[in-house]
Amino acid sequence: MKSLALIFTLAVGSVLTLGTPAWSDKKKGAEGEVATWAKDATVTIEQAVKTAVEKVPGTVVEAELENKHGQITWEVDVLGADGKMTEVCIDAVTGAVIGTEAKDKKDEMKKEGKKGK
Template sequence: MKSRFLVACALLLGTLSFGVSTGLADKQDRKREQHTLVREALQRGEVLPLVKILEIANQQVPGDVIEVELENKKEALIYEIKILTGTGRVREVKIDARTGAVVKVEDD
Protein backbone atom coordinates (compact mmCIF):
# COMPACT_ATOMS: atom_id res chain seq x y z
CA MET A 1 0.00 0.00 0.00
CA LYS A 2 2.79 2.39 0.93
CA SER A 3 4.64 1.69 -2.33
CA ARG A 4 1.49 2.45 -4.38
CA PHE A 5 1.19 5.77 -2.58
CA LEU A 6 4.82 6.60 -3.33
CA VAL A 7 4.39 5.65 -7.00
CA ALA A 8 1.25 7.79 -7.24
CA CYS A 9 3.08 10.74 -5.66
CA ALA A 10 6.03 10.32 -8.01
CA LEU A 11 3.71 10.24 -11.04
CA LEU A 12 1.85 13.31 -9.82
CA LEU A 13 5.05 15.25 -9.21
CA GLY A 14 6.40 14.21 -12.61
CA THR A 15 3.23 15.37 -14.32
CA LEU A 16 3.25 18.69 -12.47
CA SER A 17 6.90 19.40 -13.25
CA PHE A 18 6.34 18.51 -16.92
CA GLY A 19 3.46 21.00 -17.10
CA VAL A 20 5.52 23.72 -15.44
CA SER A 21 8.57 23.15 -17.66
CA THR A 22 6.40 23.11 -20.78
CA GLY A 23 4.77 26.38 -19.71
CA LEU A 24 8.18 27.95 -19.08
CA ALA A 25 9.45 26.77 -22.45
CA ASP A 26 6.43 28.34 -24.16
CA LYS A 27 7.03 31.62 -22.32
CA GLN A 28 10.71 31.62 -23.31
CA ASP A 29 9.78 30.93 -26.94
CA ARG A 30 7.35 33.88 -26.93
CA LYS A 31 10.03 36.15 -25.43
CA ARG A 32 12.55 35.08 -28.08
CA GLU A 33 9.97 35.72 -30.80
CA GLN A 34 9.22 39.19 -29.38
CA HIS A 35 12.94 40.01 -29.20
CA THR A 36 13.37 38.95 -32.82
CA LEU A 37 10.43 41.11 -33.95
CA VAL A 38 11.79 44.16 -32.10
CA ARG A 39 15.32 43.60 -33.45
CA GLU A 40 13.96 43.38 -37.00
CA ALA A 41 11.87 46.55 -36.49
CA LEU A 42 15.01 48.32 -35.26
CA GLN A 43 16.96 47.19 -38.32
CA ARG A 44 14.18 48.46 -40.61
CA GLY A 45 14.23 51.82 -38.81
CA GLU A 46 10.71 51.40 -37.45
CA VAL A 47 11.90 51.68 -33.83
CA LEU A 48 14.39 54.17 -32.43
CA PRO A 49 17.58 52.77 -30.89
CA LEU A 50 17.64 52.54 -27.11
CA VAL A 51 20.47 55.10 -26.90
CA LYS A 52 18.19 57.73 -28.49
CA ILE A 53 15.27 56.75 -26.24
CA LEU A 54 17.47 57.12 -23.14
CA GLU A 55 18.58 60.60 -24.28
CA ILE A 56 14.95 61.65 -24.60
CA ALA A 57 14.12 60.20 -21.18
CA ASN A 58 17.03 62.00 -19.50
CA GLN A 59 15.97 65.29 -21.08
CA GLN A 60 12.57 64.85 -19.43
CA VAL A 61 13.83 63.53 -16.09
CA PRO A 62 17.52 63.93 -15.26
CA GLY A 63 18.93 61.10 -13.16
CA ASP A 64 20.09 57.49 -13.25
CA VAL A 65 18.18 54.96 -15.34
CA ILE A 66 17.37 52.00 -13.12
CA GLU A 67 14.99 49.99 -15.32
CA VAL A 68 13.87 49.81 -18.95
CA GLU A 69 10.96 47.82 -20.32
CA LEU A 70 9.52 47.66 -23.82
CA GLU A 71 5.78 47.08 -23.77
CA ASN A 72 3.41 46.38 -26.65
CA LYS A 73 0.33 48.46 -25.84
CA LYS A 74 -2.58 49.07 -28.20
CA GLU A 75 -0.56 48.41 -31.34
CA ALA A 76 2.24 50.73 -30.17
CA LEU A 77 5.61 49.85 -28.73
CA ILE A 78 6.19 51.90 -25.59
CA TYR A 79 9.43 52.16 -23.66
CA GLU A 80 8.91 52.49 -19.91
CA ILE A 81 12.03 53.95 -18.34
CA LYS A 82 12.39 54.27 -14.57
CA ILE A 83 14.78 56.98 -13.46
CA LEU A 84 16.13 57.66 -9.98
CA THR A 85 16.36 61.43 -9.59
CA GLY A 86 18.98 63.31 -7.59
CA THR A 87 16.42 63.80 -4.81
CA GLY A 88 15.85 60.04 -4.50
CA ARG A 89 12.49 60.03 -6.27
CA VAL A 90 11.73 57.35 -8.86
CA ARG A 91 9.96 58.65 -11.97
CA GLU A 92 8.73 56.69 -14.96
CA VAL A 93 8.97 58.11 -18.47
CA LYS A 94 6.89 56.42 -21.18
CA ILE A 95 8.13 56.98 -24.73
CA ASP A 96 6.74 55.82 -28.07
CA ALA A 97 9.48 53.56 -29.47
CA ARG A 98 8.70 54.45 -33.08
CA THR A 99 8.49 58.24 -32.85
CA GLY A 100 10.34 59.16 -29.66
CA ALA A 101 7.32 61.11 -28.45
CA VAL A 102 6.97 61.30 -24.68
CA VAL A 103 3.66 59.68 -23.81
CA LYS A 104 3.68 60.23 -20.06
CA VAL A 105 5.89 61.14 -17.11
CA GLU A 106 4.76 59.97 -13.70
CA ASP A 107 5.94 59.06 -10.22
CA ASP A 108 6.55 55.40 -9.75
Protein backbone atom coordinates in the same frame (compact mmCIF):
# COMPACT_ATOMS: atom_id res chain seq x y z
CA MET B 1 32.48 -0.26 -31.35
CA LYS B 2 29.24 -0.32 -33.36
CA SER B 3 27.19 0.33 -30.23
CA LEU B 4 29.33 3.37 -29.38
CA ALA B 5 28.81 4.77 -32.89
CA LEU B 6 25.07 4.11 -32.62
CA ILE B 7 24.84 5.89 -29.25
CA PHE B 8 26.81 8.84 -30.60
CA THR B 9 24.60 9.07 -33.69
CA LEU B 10 21.43 8.93 -31.61
CA ALA B 11 22.71 11.59 -29.23
CA VAL B 12 23.68 13.97 -32.04
CA GLY B 13 20.40 13.30 -33.85
CA SER B 14 18.40 14.02 -30.70
CA VAL B 15 20.19 17.30 -30.10
CA LEU B 16 19.67 18.41 -33.69
CA THR B 17 16.04 17.35 -33.72
CA LEU B 18 14.97 18.69 -30.33
CA GLY B 19 17.24 21.71 -29.97
CA THR B 20 16.11 25.13 -31.11
CA PRO B 21 18.92 27.58 -31.77
CA ALA B 22 18.83 30.88 -29.88
CA TRP B 23 18.68 32.81 -33.14
CA SER B 24 15.63 30.98 -34.49
CA ASP B 25 12.72 33.09 -35.77
CA LYS B 26 10.41 30.33 -34.62
CA LYS B 27 11.28 30.95 -30.99
CA LYS B 28 8.16 31.46 -28.90
CA GLY B 29 7.52 33.36 -25.70
CA ALA B 30 8.49 36.78 -24.42
CA GLU B 31 11.98 36.78 -25.96
CA GLY B 32 10.55 36.11 -29.41
CA GLU B 33 8.02 38.91 -28.99
CA VAL B 34 10.69 41.39 -27.93
CA ALA B 35 12.76 40.47 -31.00
CA THR B 36 9.73 41.20 -33.19
CA TRP B 37 9.13 44.55 -31.46
CA ALA B 38 12.80 45.47 -31.82
CA LYS B 39 12.54 45.03 -35.58
CA ASP B 40 9.71 47.59 -35.67
CA ALA B 41 11.34 50.06 -33.28
CA THR B 42 13.26 52.84 -35.02
CA VAL B 43 14.36 54.43 -31.74
CA THR B 44 17.35 52.74 -30.11
CA ILE B 45 17.67 52.15 -26.38
CA GLU B 46 20.41 54.80 -26.26
CA GLN B 47 18.09 57.37 -27.88
CA ALA B 48 15.25 56.43 -25.52
CA VAL B 49 17.50 56.79 -22.46
CA LYS B 50 18.73 60.20 -23.66
CA THR B 51 15.16 61.40 -24.25
CA ALA B 52 14.04 60.11 -20.84
CA VAL B 53 16.83 61.91 -18.96
CA GLU B 54 16.11 65.12 -20.86
CA LYS B 55 12.48 64.86 -19.72
CA VAL B 56 13.22 63.70 -16.15
CA PRO B 57 16.78 64.43 -14.94
CA GLY B 58 18.37 61.65 -12.93
CA THR B 59 19.97 58.24 -13.21
CA VAL B 60 18.51 55.60 -15.50
CA VAL B 61 17.87 52.40 -13.57
CA GLU B 62 16.09 50.31 -16.20
CA ALA B 63 14.94 50.53 -19.82
CA GLU B 64 12.56 48.01 -21.31
CA LEU B 65 10.90 47.56 -24.70
CA GLU B 66 7.19 46.80 -24.35
CA ASN B 67 4.01 46.53 -26.39
CA LYS B 68 1.10 48.31 -24.76
CA HIS B 69 -2.20 48.28 -26.56
CA GLY B 70 -0.52 47.58 -29.89
CA GLN B 71 2.00 50.40 -29.50
CA ILE B 72 5.69 49.59 -29.12
CA THR B 73 7.20 51.72 -26.37
CA TRP B 74 10.37 52.14 -24.37
CA GLU B 75 9.71 52.34 -20.64
CA VAL B 76 12.64 53.99 -18.92
CA ASP B 77 12.85 54.15 -15.12
CA VAL B 78 14.72 57.22 -13.90
CA LEU B 79 15.81 57.76 -10.30
CA GLY B 80 15.76 61.47 -9.52
CA ALA B 81 18.08 63.33 -7.16
CA ASP B 82 15.13 63.49 -4.74
CA GLY B 83 15.12 59.69 -4.52
CA LYS B 84 11.85 59.32 -6.42
CA MET B 85 11.49 56.89 -9.30
CA THR B 86 9.74 58.05 -12.47
CA GLU B 87 8.80 55.91 -15.45
CA VAL B 88 9.11 57.71 -18.78
CA CYS B 89 7.17 56.13 -21.64
CA ILE B 90 8.60 56.81 -25.11
CA ASP B 91 7.11 55.82 -28.48
CA ALA B 92 9.67 53.39 -29.95
CA VAL B 93 8.78 54.38 -33.52
CA THR B 94 8.59 58.20 -33.32
CA GLY B 95 10.72 58.90 -30.24
CA ALA B 96 8.02 61.11 -28.72
CA VAL B 97 7.49 61.11 -24.97
CA ILE B 98 4.05 59.60 -24.40
CA GLY B 99 3.99 60.33 -20.70
CA THR B 100 5.59 60.04 -17.29
CA GLU B 101 4.43 58.31 -14.16
CA ALA B 102 5.76 58.52 -10.62
CA LYS B 103 6.45 55.03 -9.32
CA ASP B 104 5.52 54.20 -5.76
CA LYS B 105 8.05 52.23 -3.71
CA LYS B 106 5.23 49.94 -2.53
CA ASP B 107 4.36 49.14 -6.16
CA GLU B 108 8.00 48.28 -6.83
CA MET B 109 8.14 46.01 -3.79
CA LYS B 110 4.95 44.23 -4.87
CA LYS B 111 6.46 43.70 -8.30
CA GLU B 112 9.51 42.09 -6.70
CA GLY B 113 7.37 39.97 -4.37
CA LYS B 114 8.25 41.85 -1.20
CA LYS B 115 5.92 43.43 1.34
CA GLY B 116 5.85 47.22 1.48
CA LYS B 117 6.03 49.05 4.80
